[in-house]
Amino acid sequence: MNKIYVIHENSEWTEHLTNRLEELNLPYEEWNLSDGMVDLTSEPPEGIFYSRMSASSHTRGNQFAPELTSAVLAWLEQHGRVVINGSRVLQLEVSKVLQYLELEKYGIKTPKTIAAIGKAEILQAAEKFDGKKFITKHNRAGKGLGVQLFNSIEALKSYIEGDSFEEPVDGITLLQEYIESPQSFITRCEFIGGKFLYAVRVDTSEGFELCPADACSLDDMSCPAGDESSKPSKFQVREGFDHPIIEKYERVLAANDIKIAGIEFIEDQDGTIFTYDINTNTNYNSEAEAKSGQYGMLEVAKYLGEELEKLKVAVQV
Incomplete structure (x- = not known):
């Protein structure tokens, strides 16, 4: 059967x-x-x-x-x-380098990114950001794990030479320009069947681990600090979201035979959109969906x- x-x-x-x-x-x-x-x-x-x-x-x-x-x-x-x-989708899932190259191919702006293997090479790559803030992340990652923000090369040097340095599973560390959102949030656009479903706003004020899955949110839900009911939700569906970027995203998905995905972007002070992640193993946040009446897994x-x-x-x- x-x-x-x-x-x-x-x-x-x-x-x-x-x-x-x-x-x-x-x-x-x-x-x-x-x-x-x-x-x-x-x-x-x-x-x-x-x-x-x-x-x-x-x-x-x-x-x-x-x-x-x-x-x-x-x-x-x-x-x-x-x-x-x-197969093609899995290739993209495990390599942010491939994701960025594919996005740029279709005219979608991504943050300046340099890939490096080796601690000396990571420090050398950091010099190319001309003293501006930058972040490190893993080429093969997920959930925002391993993302670190740096204000200087000296701070990066202390990190990579210290005990807290996280070696990427594929060896490739990405250095990326830091895009500052004036309201500290990113937007994740969800697609099913290659077509746009909805966009969700994700609060980044408490860090970069942004997985929307309920299993990833258990620590936040049980946090004893303060009245949780009075705090705004970390994930909120952006009702009526409509932007020309959606059409570009759908072209990328079609070209790579991606049927189900979440694509994340951030807007800078001038409203310029920078896209930085294609998540082909997308999850959905039940609280945000219940409030909007839209259900991704359904x-x-x-x-x-x-x-x-x-x-x-x-x-x-």
């Missing part, structure tokens, strides 16, 4: 989708690739395959899950299976159901 296969390495980020698939009575199976194998001489099962592999898998002890997923996706594609967010489940139905019709013909 044809079914929906959900490829992932983190059940906490998958249960919201499987709950919606069950709600819609859609047949599915989880395929957890935190470990496993693929027999290249065998035939893949029938169905559609949705990859939710994450660049941050190594932070959950699943360092090589993307490599195994790459093998599985190539195998599926070789056999002509319907793969949603396939729409993802509906989209997967539609793709499964197309496959059934094609097989019958």
Whole structure:
């Protein structure tokens, strides 16, 4: 029987989708690739395959899950299976360098970025920012982990030579110009089926770990400091958001066969938009969605159901 296969390495980020698939009575199976194998001489099962592999898998002890997923996706594609967010998408998910080059190709402005391997090279790269603020981040990361803000090369030197320096899993450290938002927020645009769904405003005043998944927000939700009910929500849907950047984003998604993604941008003091992340393993914040009445995982489940139905019709013909 044809079914929906959900490829992932983190059940906490998958249960919201499987709950919606069950709600819609859609047949599915989880395929957890935190470990496993693929027999290249065998035939893949029938169905559609949705990859939710994450660049941050190594932070959950699943360092090589993307490599195994790459093998599985190539195998599926070789056999002509319907793969949603396939091999090309995974390449982009695990490399911000590739993301920025692809965005620039379609006329989308990204922050000045330099990639470096080696501590001496990182310091050399920092000199190219001419004394202005800059941040470091990992090329293969996720959730904003490893992002650090620096005001000087001396501060960077103390960091990379100290015990708190985080070695990127792929060895590549990115140095990037710091874009200062006058109101300390970024915007994340969500796309399903390659089309815009909604935009969410994310408060960055408390740092850069911006994963919207409920599992990532547990510490904030249980914080005992002050009355949490009186604080504005970190994630808020920007009702009625409409901007020419959406059309550009959709062109990038179409060119790279990206069906489901969240794209993040920040606006500087002059209102100029800088795009800095394509997240192809997108998550949604339940509190923000409940307030707006829009539900990302429900729409993802509906989209997967539609793709499964197309496959059934094609097989019958």
